[in-house]
Amino acid sequence: MPPSPQTRIIVALDVASAEAALALADRLDPAQCRVKVGKELFTRAGPVVVEQLVSRGLDVFLDLKYHDIPNTVAGACAAAADLGVWMLNVHAAGGLAMMQAARERLAQTAAPPLLIAVTVLTSLDTDDLAAIGCAGNPRDRVQTLAELALQAGLDGLVCSPQEVAVLRERFGPQPLLVTPGVRPADTASGDQKRTMTPAEAIAAGADHLVIGRPITAAPDPMAAVEAIRAELSALPAGSA
Incomplete structure (x- = not known):
């Protein structure tokens, strides 16, 4: 079953x-959105901030885009699972063996998070x-990397x-x-x-x-979430 409109939004x-x-x-409101922790916040604040967010009832997407040798990435993914994250990601460009190692290590954890793969960063174009x-x-590159990630048994794609x-x-x-x-x-693409x-x-x-500045820079972040939810709820049946 696809996510409900209340949980589709991940606030960066x-x-x-x-x-x-x-x-x-x-x-x-944890019932209406999830949150993403990326590299800057994690590097400055460490694992503790992830645990604090989880303790507030928020589903956390740990967006560190692991990309290293298979054993190193597998160990990092297991450590992320221990923090209680809902989802984490790796770079598909790390290769089939790396992604398989990550999936296999997560399967051994008590509560495996979702594991997804980054294909091509949204900041990159053909040039x-x-x-x-x-x-x-x-x-074309997204499709190639997506096929590799799904072959590795990952749950999805960025x-x-x-x-x-x-x-x-x-x-x-x-x-x-x-x-x-x-x-x-009505917002800039950054x-x-x-x-x-x-x-x-x-x-x-x-x-x-995944939506960042349009929500986090708003005077009332939850109102911004609600506005996006309303936009999604207005879509024809089967779209949202």
Whole structure:
């Protein structure tokens, strides 16, 4: 069953301190959204902030994009599971063996979190890929990496909303599709190049929307969440 409109939204806590993250979290309703902890917050505040968010009843997506040799990534994923996270990710570009090792190690934990793979960062376009030696356009590379991740038995994928429809057509309803690069129509795209509005992303087939600044920089973050929920609830039946 796809996520309900109340739980599709993942609020990106891309702030510089535990205090700021917890202050934001205390203004959110765990029944209506989840939260993401990324590299800056985790590096500054450490695992404790994840445990504090979990203790507040929030589902935490640990967005550290592990990418290393298989044993190192597997150990990191097991450590993340011990923190009680709901979901975590690895880079699909780390290869089949790395992703399989991570999945196998998580299967041995008491409460395995969801494991998803990053395909192509939403800040990259065709020219950026060419500059790092990757031929082709982002859509083709996303499909190649997605196939590898699903072969490894992962639960889903991180992708631009612009690739969601293609992935749904190719892989069907089962993989979770988590989309950053989601911006309400009246907000700036920032440093992300392949973006969509929340309604467009859900209509294309996304399961979860990672949204940061449009919510966290709003005067009332929960009101911003509610506005996005209302937009999603207005979609035709079967879309949201």
